[in-house]
Amino acid sequence: MAFWxxxxxxxxxxxxxxxxxxxxxxxxxxxAAGLYMSFFIAPEDYQQGxxxxxxxIHVPAAWLSMMCYSIMAVSxxxxxxxxxxxADVSAKAAAPIGAAFTFMALVTxxxxxxxxxxxxxxxxxxxxxxxxLLIMYLGLMTLWRTMEDPIKAGKxxxxxxxxxxxxxxxxxxxxxxxxxLHQPASVMRMDGPTIHPDILxxxxxxxxxxxxxxxxxxxxxxxxxxxxxxxxxxRLRAASxxxxxxxxxxxxPAE
Amino acid sequence: MSTWALALxxxxxxxxxxxxxxxxxxxLFFLAVVTVIPFGVGPDLNLLSRIGPxxxxxxxxxxxxxxxxxxxxxxRDDGTLDLMLMAGRPLELVVLIKCLAHxxxxxxxxxxxxxxLAIFLNLEPAAMGxxxxxxxxxxxxxxxIGAIGAALTVSLRRGGLLLAVLVVxxxxxxLIFGVSAADAAIHDPVPFLTPFLILCALSLxxxxxxxIASAAALRFESD
Numbered sequence: 001m002a003f004w005x006x007x008x009x010x011x012x013x014x015x016x017x018x019x020x021x022x023x024x025x026x027x028x029x030x031x032a033a034g035l036y037m038s039f040f041i042a043p044e045d046y047q048q049g050x051x052x053x054x055x056x057i058h059v060p061a062a063w064l065s066m067m068c069y070s071i072m073a074v075s076x077x078x079x080x081x082x083x084x085x086x087a088d089v090s091a092k093a094a095a096p097i098g099a100a101f102t103f104m105a106l107v108t109x110x111x112x113x114x115x116x117x118x119x120x121x122x123x124x125x126x127x128x129x130x131x132x133l134l135i136m137y138l139g140l141m142t143l144w145r146t147m148e149d150p151i152k153a154g155k156x157x158x159x160x161x162x163x164x165x166x167x168x169x170x171x172x173x174x175x176x177x178x179x180x181l182h183q184p185a186s187v188m189r190m191d192g193p194t195i196h197p198d199i200l201x202x203x204x205x206x207x208x209x210x211x212x213x214x215x216x217x218x219x220x221x222x223x224x225x226x227x228x229x230x231x232x233x234x235r236l237r238a239a240s241x242x243x244x245x246x247x248x249x250x251x252x253p254a255e
Numbered sequence: 256m257s258t259w260a261l262a263l264x265x266x267x268x269x270x271x272x273x274x275x276x277x278x279x280x281x282x283l284f285f286l287a288v289v290t291v292i293p294f295g296v297g298p299d300l301n302l303l304s305r306i307g308p309x310x311x312x313x314x315x316x317x318x319x320x321x322x323x324x325x326x327x328x329x330x331r332d333d334g335t336l337d338l339m340l341m342a343g344r345p346l347e348l349v350v351l352i353k354c355l356a357h358x359x360x361x362x363x364x365x366x367x368x369x370x371x372l373a374i375f376l377n378l379e380p381a382a383m384g385x386x387x388x389x390x391x392x393x394x395x396x397x398x399x400i401g402a403i404g405a406a407l408t409v410s411l412r413r414g415g416l417l418l419a420v421l422v423v424x425x426x427x428x429x430l431i432f433g434v435s436a437a438d439a440a441i442h443d444p445v446p447f448l449t450p451f452l453i454l455c456a457l458s459l460x461x462x463x464x465x466x467i468a469s470a471a472a473l474r475f476e477s478d
Contacts, residue, residue, distance in 0.1 A: 080471070128427075132424045132427055135420070135423070135424045136424045138420075139417075139420045139421045139424065142417060142420065143407065143417065143421065146408075146411055146414075146417060147410075147411075152475065152476070155472075155475040156407045156472060156475060156476070159403070159407065159468050159471050159472045159475070160403070160407055160421060160468075162468070163403055163425060163464060163468050164424065164425065166464075167424070167425075170428070
């Protein structure tokens with residue numbers, strides 16, 4: 001079963017080595033195409049003018065901030081239910097990337113909000129729940145840093161990630177449940193997107209580019225995390241070899 | 256089943272009200288928070304009566320957060336927690352009973368003190384009743400959600416600050432619906448029952464998710 005084949009970190013690292021250059025190349029191509037389309041081909045909005053171009057960064061970043069948390073939630077299930085050795089590596093690696101995307105969505109959103117809404121920040125449902133998402137990412141990252149044993153920290157963080165996953169539907173549907181300043185979904189709709197194709201296409205290309213960027217960064221971060229754990233184990237082993245009497249048995253499933 | 260549950264409940268309650276427990280410190284902290292607010296925003300009685308329910312809710316949230324690190328820490332320090340883990344009782348139920356005892360010792364006093372503090376904030380009798388009622392229904396949710404944070408940080412020496420950071424995002428819905436129910440009781444056209452029932456639902460959801468997640472965290476912490 002392919003899912004379990006890559007439970008072996010060495011095999012996983014080999015896969016990363018093959019996949020990563022292709023993924024990076026695709027990401028560069030998609031980003032170049034997306035940026036060119038959104039800055040030179042896409043028209044100005046008749047009301048928003050040039051500021052509509054902020055949306056080509058803002059919307060994919062906001063999507064990715066939620067997708068990243070979903071991946072962390074699935075990884076946490078992998079940690080707790082299947083005890084997949086790479087699941088907590090994946091969850092830990094995804095957290096800072098997700099925090100960065102969330103931060104980017106908040107910053108671009110408020111830069112867009114100043115000329116359009118007349119204010120950088122409004123306490124409406126969507127903005128508030130995304131801010132809560134950012135706080136949760138930062139809290140999870142802190143929780144990981146407080147525990148020395150990566151396996152134990154991974155399990156604790158997995159519990160918190162799953163509880164926090166209840167926030168995701170709230171973010172997605174906050175614009176439908178409450179009447180807020182933030183506009184309702186206009187691309188992912190049952191009756192088709194309400195955006196003009198001239199604006200929709202650059203947006204979709206940018207979304208693909210951002211998704212590829214996420215996977216490139218995620219794989220790199222996972223590789224680094226596996227290396228970091230190996231270094232840690234080697235150090236522990238060297239320390240216990242130097243002082244054989246106080247040797248501590250260290251089991252590292254992620255090796 | 257009921258005998259050991261009752262015994263555990265009584266034990267936790269007794270420990271928290273006796274010397275070394277921290278049951279009534281929370282109420283004092285609540286009083287301190289409410290006293291500090293008028294110094295910060297100015298003693299304008301109209302303004303205070305408008306934001307009064309929010310102040311009381313935030314005070315209750317902070318006071319609850321302050322007491323949470325005692326929920327499992329003392330039991331872990333003296334080894335009781337390990338015995339509870341090995342006793343073969345359903346850990347989820349143990350956590351629920353501990354939360355209940357903790358709420359009776361720390362949350363209920365806040366609810367009782369709320370009408371008194373509402374006088375400081377110039378609240379109308381109707382608003383006073385509404386805030387007290389929402390606190391009565393909502394503070395168990397704060398304790399139960401907080402139990403997750405307490406279980407996750409039980410092995411950390413200085414876990415209190417991290418606990419607050421982890422719990423606050425999860426407690427925000429409770430705060431939103433608690434304050435909006437209390438506000439709805441003051442301003443007539445908005446229905447009171449809708450946010451109030453959602454608040455009740457949140458407490459019930461917390462009563463399921465809190466013990467399950469805390470028990471899972473405690474199990475992982477111990478092995």
